[in-house]
Amino acid sequence: MVEYDPVLYSRILTGVTLGFHTIFATLGVGIPLLIALAEWIGIKRNDLHYHVLARRWTRGYIISVAVGVVTGTAISLQLSLLWPNFMEAAGHTIALPLFLETFAFFFEAIFLGIYLYTWDRFKSKYAHFLLLLPVFIGGGASAFFISTVNAFMNSPIGFNYENGILTNVNPIMAMFNPATPTKVTHVLASSYLTASFILAMIAAFSILRGRDHVYHKKALKLSMTVALAFAISTALIGDLSGKYLAQYQPEKLAAAEWHFETEKGATLIFAGSLDENNKVNRAIEIPYALSILAHGIPGAEVIGLEEFPVEDWPPLVVHYYFDWMVTIGMFLALVAFIYFCMQYRKKWNEFNKPLLSAIIVGGPLAMLAIEAGWFMAEQGRQPWIIRGVMRTAEAATTSNHVDTMLILFILLYLVLAISIVIVLKRVFKASPLEKELKKQGIE
């Protein structure tokens, strides 16, 4: 029998909720961009295929939004229920973006409601398209604000903290802390990347199954173009995130890289395993790459974990999360690039089986990279909940029954996950593409 530890169960429950919510939050932020592009291209080129594309994407999107909304409500309530001490401190220091986030969400919800029910209500087609902009902006702003809160937990500034008393709070400074620029842009870019790969996956799957309607090809082209743009930007911002970490959270970078000793010209370690003396075995080593990642110069000095007391080390498993995230990111960029080249050269056929398969695999992998990235971000901050200010163990609830709640919530998410798959299947089975194209007066 494991002894009841509210801190451990609170961590697991928060992890489960966030891990589940992230899937829908990522799609919720990313997909409106693609819908907007589809609707806009449809109006511009007077191409009804794009119009139908926007409609069909919206139909799937709204169902994932619903789960995103309810799990978002769950995580916001759980923050107080599981981390009351953290929320008390957060209320004093970083409540501003939390509050702003609800406004952004409010704004988004209102216009999404309008957008959904006004497809044929306005005379000008642009009027309906314009209604999506607040949804897109609201979703992006929500991600922006909530990421600043996470950034604050990693690099808390904008207050003085002495003997348990907070003074000199500056909410704006707390919001725009050193971690904010890279954190926010990385979250946004990777959301657009993941959303476009998920939609590309659907199109590629249809083409591979032999449905060679030009509609699917248009869908694939649009989503893969967006994917390429954001694969590149996600990678570039990821590189800047490494530089941020090296300067402000060197222990996190060191743990992710199993970099124990401070040295110049540091080697980047990929994969591998650790023995009981923290010696790295069977890893791929890339000379100087860590120094380049950390400071942009091959000879630069990178701080190792040895400079921190062992009890402040993040769990070393984050190395694998980091590797997963980076590897998948590279894979996605490569697939998008190959697609772009093959599509560009008319002689080449971009609808070949290996490439389509790679795109299909890319969808779930992109989501896995999002999960890996968040696991790396959250576990890499341990043992702190607010780095250097409050330890995770001090922040948790002391209540009994967190374990029971954990079971209840896992059941809830399982039921929701199964239901959403069934419902999505039914939605698209009930209105096949051919029927919808006919309804819109094409073919």
Added chain:
Amino acid sequence: MSYELLGITVLWTFLYGYVIVASIDFGAGFFNYYTTITGKGPIVHKVINRYLSPVWEVTNVFLVFFYVGLLGFFPSVAYYYGTTLLIPGSIATILLCIRGSYYAFHHYGPKKATWTQFLYGATGLFIPASLSTVLTISEGGYINVSNGNVSLDYGKLFTSFYSWSVIILAIVSVLYISACFLTYYAHKAGDTEAFDILRKYALSWSLPTILASFLVFLSISHHNWEHFSRMLDLSWMFILSSLFFLGAVYLIWKKQRLGLSFIFVMLQYAFAFSGYGAAHLPYLLYPYLSIYDGFTNEAMAIALIITFVAGLLLLIPSLILLMRLFVFSNQYVQGKK
């Protein structure tokens, strides 16, 4: 007006907004299911769905908004309520999740199943019941504080007369508010069949509403005399509330000016709710936490107030647009758009 008072007034107003819009939604879910099993479903579903579908998400935001605002203005609330409410809070959260997602699954999915309607209807009654326990707890007497640890006394909570009277009032109010609104909405849609059914619901839930309110009055006088006596000082608010109640029921009875009747319902609750709230002050959690010792720092308070004003400037026009397109557009309501 002090920042503390300003903060709590704003939040209370939002909570009131949530009570109204959520009640309409919760009750609609119940009537939706109830009419399905009694065979009157087809008559009223159209009215209910035409209203609910574009606004369900907005309803949810009101709650989150109140809650996040409360944490921002009064961070100590997180400590006291967060620790004690683990179980009721988690259960309410799970119910909200089930309700929101199954509404969407049911509504946007092609197949309409009775069991999703059941989930939607049942959660509509359980959520207000579980959320109302927060107000019950705020009266004090249900929380133990020892060695810096706070915990909820479940035995006391579940055996308390006051606690049950609040739950009854919450459920009955949900059905009453919702029926009154839907009566008005059906009237606007020109759907006489639905109107007759919904009007009957509105009238039959009116007497229980007023009885449940008296029950709460009675039990609060036993439970927290201090609060009750401050409520007596504000008795004019409760008298006004009762008058609006009578006015609303009269208009629905007479089938006259139904828009005004729903405004009366809103005023009935506005006065009762603010009377209750004002008498509750300065306590957020009697007697441990008042708005003065749980308040945030000045810099944060100013930032939040500025945000709030700026946010309203953005939201109010958007909400008006939503209302004009769906709730107050005759053509939409009548199904012509």
